[in-house]
Amino acid sequence: MSRPLEHVRVLDLTRILAGPWATQNLADLGAEVIKIERPRTGDDTRSWGPPWLAGKDGAETREAAYFLSVNRGKKSVTLDLARPEGQALCRALAAQCDVLVENYKVGDLARYGLDYASVRGANRRIVYCSVTGFGQDGPFAARPGYDFIFQGVGGLMSITGERDDRPGGGPQKVGIAITDVMTGMYASLAITAALVHRDRAGAGQYIDMALLDSIVAFNANQILNYWCSDVVPKRYGNAHANIVPYEVFATADGHIILAVGNDSQYAAFCRVAGRPELAADPRFRTNPDRVRNRGVLLPIVRDIVRGRASAEWLAALEAAGVPCGPINDMRQVFEHPQVRHRGMRVDIPHPLGVDVPTVASPMRFSATPVTYGVPPPMLGQHTREVLGTLLGKTDAELDTLAAAGII
Numbered sequence: 302m303s304r305p306l307e308h309v310r311v312l313d314l315t316r317i318l319a320g321p322w323a324t325q326n327l328a329d330l331g332a333e334v335i336k337i338e339r340p341r342t343g344d345d346t347r348s349w350g351p352p353w354l355a356g357k358d359g360a361e362t363r364e365a366a367y368f369l370s371v372n373r374g375k376k377s378v379t380l381d382l383a384r385p386e387g388q389a390l391c392r393a394l395a396a397q398c399d400v401l402v403e404n405y406k407v408g409d410l411a412r413y414g415l416d417y418a419s420v421r422g423a424n425r426r427i428v429y430c431s432v433t434g435f436g437q438d439g440p441f442a443a444r445p446g447y448d449f450i451f452q453g454v455g456g457l458m459s460i461t462g463e464r465d466d467r468p469g470g471g472p473q474k475v476g477i478a479i480t481d482v483m484t485g486m487y488a489s490l491a492i493t494a495a496l497v498h499r500d501r502a503g504a505g506q507y508i509d510m511a512l513l514d515s516i517v518a519f520n521a522n523q524i525l526n527y528w529c530s531d532v533v534p535k536r537y538g539n540a541h542a543n544i545v546p547y548e549v550f551a552t553a554d555g556h557i558i559l560a561v562g563n564d565s566q567y568a569a570f571c572r573v574a575g576r577p578e579l580a581a582d583p584r585f586r587t588n589p590d591r592v593r594n595r596g597v598l599l600p601i602v603r604d605i606v607r608g609r610a611s612a613e614w615l616a617a618l619e620a621a622g623v624p625c626g627p628i629n630d631m632r633q634v635f636e637h638p639q640v641r642h643r644g645m646r647v648d649i650p651h652p653l654g655v656d657v658p659t660v661a662s663p664m665r666f667s668a669t670p671v672t673y674g675v676p677p678p679m680l681g682q683h684t685r686e687v688l689g690t691l692l693g694k695t696d697a698e699l700d701t702l703a704a705a706g707i708i
Contacts, residue, residue, distance in 0.1 A: 305666075305669050306330040306493070308399075309327070309331070309333070309399045310332065310333045310397065310399050311324055311328075311332050311334045311402065312335055312394055313336040313337065314337050315402050317345055318481035318485070319404060319484040319488070319510075320402055320403070321336075321485070322482055322484075322485025322486070323485040324402055324489075325374060327400070327489055330664075330671070331669070334375040335398070336372065336376060336377050337379075337380050337382070337394075338377055338379050339379065340708060341379075343379070347363075347365055347368045349365045350366065353365055355655065356655060357654045357655055364653070368677060369657055369659070369677045370659075373657075373676060374673075374675045375677070376678055376683035377684070378684045380708060384707055386702065386705070390688065390692065390702075391415055392414055393692050394687070395424060396423045397692075399428060399496065400429075401420060401430070402432065402492070403431055403432070406433070406443070407431075417429045417431070424505075425505065426504060428495040428506060428508065429507050430495075430510060431508070432485075433509075434446030434513065436511035436513065448480040451480040452475065453472070455480070455516035457519065458472040458474055459472065459536070460523055460542075461475060462536045462538065463536065463538040464540075465535075470536070479516070480512050480516040484515040487518075492508065495508060526542060539558075540595075540599075543588075544560075544562060544588060545588065545591040546559055546561050546567075546591070547562070548599075551606065552606055552607060553607060555627075556627075556628050557614050558627070559623070559624075560625065561624070564588060566623050566624065567580060567588075573618055574605045576601075576605060584597060615627065643661075645661045646658055646659075646661065647659050647660075659673065659676075659677075684699075685699050688702075
C-alpha cells in the first residue's frame with residue numbers, strides 16, 4: 302500500500318534528537334529522507350555509546366543505540382558543508398527536495414548559501430523548517446541550549462519532582478529529553494501542514510521551531526491553572542494538581558498507580574477498599590471536595606493501600622472499573638500482553654547482518670500503514686546512490702569527490 306508522504310523528498314540537515322525525531326516521523330509516513338552527515342564522523346549521536354548494536358558474533362558494533370532510535374527509514378549522504386564543493390552539492394539536492402529541515406545555529410547556514418532565502422530562490426515550493434533553542438528572533442535567539450536547560454527555563458521542572466516539604470523534594474527533569482521529542486513532534490506536524498498548504502497555494506513556506514516555545518506549550522493545563530487562579534503551580538510529586546486520589550501508592554509488596562478520575566470511580570474504589578463510608582463523607586464526596594481536603598484523605602488512602610499486595614489491588618480495582626496500573630521497567634513494558642499485541646517492537650534487518658530493534662510508530666492508519674523496511678543507515682551508505690541518481694554524478698566524479706574528502 303502507498304503511504305501518505307511517498308511523494309515527498311526531505312533533505313535532513315539535523316543531528317542529535319529534535320530534528321532527527323521530526324524527520325523520522327516523516328520517513329515513517331513514507332517520505333524519502335536524505336540525511337546529510339559529516340564525512341568520517343557523522344551525526345554526533347553515532348558516537349553516543351555504549352550501548353551499541355550487537356553484531357552477528359555478539360560483539361559490539363559501533364552503531365550506537367541512541368542513533369538507531371531516531372534515524373530509521375533514512376538515507377545517509379556524507380557531505381563536507383565547510384567546503385564550497387560540499388555546499389554546492391547540498392544546494393543542488395535542496396533544489397530537488399520538497400522539505401528541508403535544519404538545526405544549525407541562527408544564521409549559520411547563510412554562510413553556506415543554504416539559508417531559506419537562498420534555497421527558496423532555486424525552489425519556491427520548498428518547505429523549510431529551522432529547529433533552534435530559542436527561535437529565530439528575540440534577545441536570546443543566538444544562544445545555544447540543550448533539552449535539560451529548556452526543561453528548567455520553560456517551567457517543566459517547577460512542576461516535576463517530589464514536593465519540597467517531602468523527602469527527596471525538589472525539581473527533577475523528565476527521564477527522557479522531552480523538549481527535543483516534543484519539538485520534533487510539533488515540527489513534523491507543522492511540516493505536514495505546510496505541505497498541505499503548498500499543494501493548495503503552490504508555494505512553500507518557512508517554519509521557525511523553537512525548543513523553548515515547544516516546552517512552554519507542553520505545560521498545557523498547568524498554564525491555564527496559573528492564569529485562571531493567579532496561583533503559581535507547584536510540584537506535587539506523583540500527585541495531580543486537580544484530581545484526588547491520583548498518584549502512586551505503596552502496597553504491601555511494591556507500588557501501584559491509582560488514578561481516580563471521577564466521583565463514581567472514587568465510590569468504586571471505596572467499595573473495593575472496604576471503606577464505603579469514605580465515599581459518603583462530605584469532605585470527600587466530590588472531586589473538588591477531595592482536592593480541598595487532600596491532606597486529610599491521602600494519608601487514609603495510603604494506609605488502606607499498604608494493606609494488600611499489588612497484584613491483589615490491581616485485579617480488584619480493574620474488575621471494579623477503577624483506573625490503576627503497575628509501574629513497569631523497560632523489560633516489563635515489552636513483556637506486557639497489550640504492548641506485545643500491538644507490536645510495539647519491530648526488528649529490521651541491518652546491513653551488518655543482524656536485526657536492529659526499533660520501536661513501532663504509534664500512528665496506526667487503516668489505509669496507509671507505516672512500514673519498517675529501511676533500518677537506520679550506516680554512515681555514508683547512500684552517498685553514491687543519491688548523488689548519482691538525483692544529481693547525475695558519474696562514478697569518476699564521485700571518486701574525485703571522495704579523494705578530496707568532500708564526500
